[in-house]
Amino acid sequence: MTTPSSGDTVTIDYVLKRGDGEIVGNTAEVGPQEIQLGTGQIFPQIEAALSEMEVGEQQTVAIACADAFGPRSEELVIDIPRENLPPEQAPQPGMILQGQQPDGTPLTLYILEVGEQSVKVDGNHPLAGEDLTFDLTLRAIGQPG
Known part of the structure; x- marks a missing residue:
């Protein structure tokens, strides 16, 4: 064996x-x-x-x-002002954003909704x-x- x-x-x-x-x-x-x-x-x-x-x-x-x-955390579903997003691309639901947490840990955010002033993102793993x-x-x- x-x-x-x-x-x-x-x-x-x-x-x-x-x-x-x-x-x-x-x-x-x-x-x-x-x-x-x-x-x-x-x-x-x-x-x-x-x-x-x-x-x-x-x-x-x-x-x-x-x-x-792990369990889903609703605290990881947040709104980000559109001016804080990279200007190169128009955000669309389903897009993935890469960022960093305050301690430098990489963070993947999934766009849920796009509004005129903000974008709702989810930091939970899918x-x-x-x-x-x-x-x-x-x-x-x-x-x-």
């Missing part, structure tokens, strides 16, 4: 679903993904599952909202408040180096 260890690079396919079963991501769209285990690139529950899998094996991993992107399910397939194990 060959299973991956911390430091190994694994190639996986996945289907990501919300708690209601809606598919919100999959490697059929973007191709298999390479992940180095032990580097914090993925949720710990997925890393734990992968570390017990053999090439070709499939497993379903459920991750509760609190262990995924999957905040959602329980997630990953259907995983381990495709390959590569050694570190």
Whole structure:
């Protein structure tokens, strides 16, 4: 039985679903993904599952909202005066803005509504408040180096 260890690079396919079963991501769209285990690139529950899998094996991993992107916070839905936005583009609902929090941490904002004087944005991750399910397939194990 060959299973991956911390430091190994694994190639996986996945289907990501919300708690209601809606598919919100999959490697059929973007191709298999390479992940180095032990580097914090993925949720710990997925890393734990992968570390017990053999090439070709499939497993379903459920991750509760609190262990995924956390609960939604309405405090992260704010209005920004239009004059504070970059003038290069006209803001549109669905656009993504990149910013920084006061401590320098990167912040991604999703435009919800565009008004004449302000833009309503959401700083929550799009999957905040959602329980997630990953259907995983381990495709390959590569050694570190």
